Amino acid sequence: MKTQKTLIFAVLTILLAACAPAAGEMHVIEPWARATPAGSTAAAYFQLHNSTGTSDALIGVSSTVARAVEIHENISMQTMQAEGSHDMGHDMSGHAVEEAMGHGNDVMTMRPVERIEIPNNEMAVLEPGGYHIMLIDLQTDLVAGESFEMVLHFENTEDITVMVMVRD
Numbered sequence: 497m498k499t500q501k502t503l504i505f506a507v508l509t510i511l512l513a514a515c516a517p518a519a520g521e522m523h524v525i526e527p528w529a530r531a532t533p534a535g536s537t538a539a540a541y542f543q544l545h546n547s548t549g550t551s552d553a554l555i556g557v558s559s560t561v562a563r564a565v566e567i568h569e570n571i572s573m574q575t576m577q578a579e580g581s582h583d584m585g586h587d588m589s590g591h592a593v594e595e596a597m598g599h600g601n602d603v604m605t606m607r608p609v610e611r612i613e614i615p616n617n618e619m620a621v622l623e624p625g626g627y628h629i630m631l632i633d634l635q636t637d638l639v640a641g642e643s644f645e646m647v648l649h650f651e652n653t654e655d656i657t658v659m660v661m662v663r664d
């Protein structure tokens with residue numbers, strides 16, 4: 497009986513060590529991008545969990561797979577018009593076309609943002625229809641099942657290199 501308890505305790509300890517975010521770190525969770533051919537524009541997504549102890553912000557991303565990399569947000573045309581913004585960002589190519597099929601007669605568009613805030617002990621979520629990383633003019637095919645490197649730049653935390661999984 498004692499042996500069993502010890503074993504269960506050992507297993508639990510290993511599980512907790514694997515799941516619990518270590519203190520003082522920025523965690524990048526499940527980075528992925530949709531399979532996209534070279535020459536077009538792809539989007540990449542992930543979640544950030546800030547347990548660094550201070551608020552931080554994602555301020556840039558770089559990758560050799562694309563000619564340019566930008567941080568974008570999707571917003572509705574109505575919101576953009578209400579704000580009086582004329583910054584339309586890039587053309588509605590690639591994944592944006594699907595997302596242009598908006599709710600009712602409102603159409604989604606997107607625009608570059610300079611930063612995504614990640615308050616201490618909170619998550620920032622990049623997902624279809626929201627914030628995303630725009631990989632502009634892919635220099636190589638993004639093939640499902642393969643992965644590529646992306647480097648995330650933060651205001652406070654040092655650069656983090658992640659492997660982005662390509663999915664269909």
Ligand SMILES: [Cu+2]
Nearest residue numbers: 568606628630
């Ligand atoms: Cu975009």
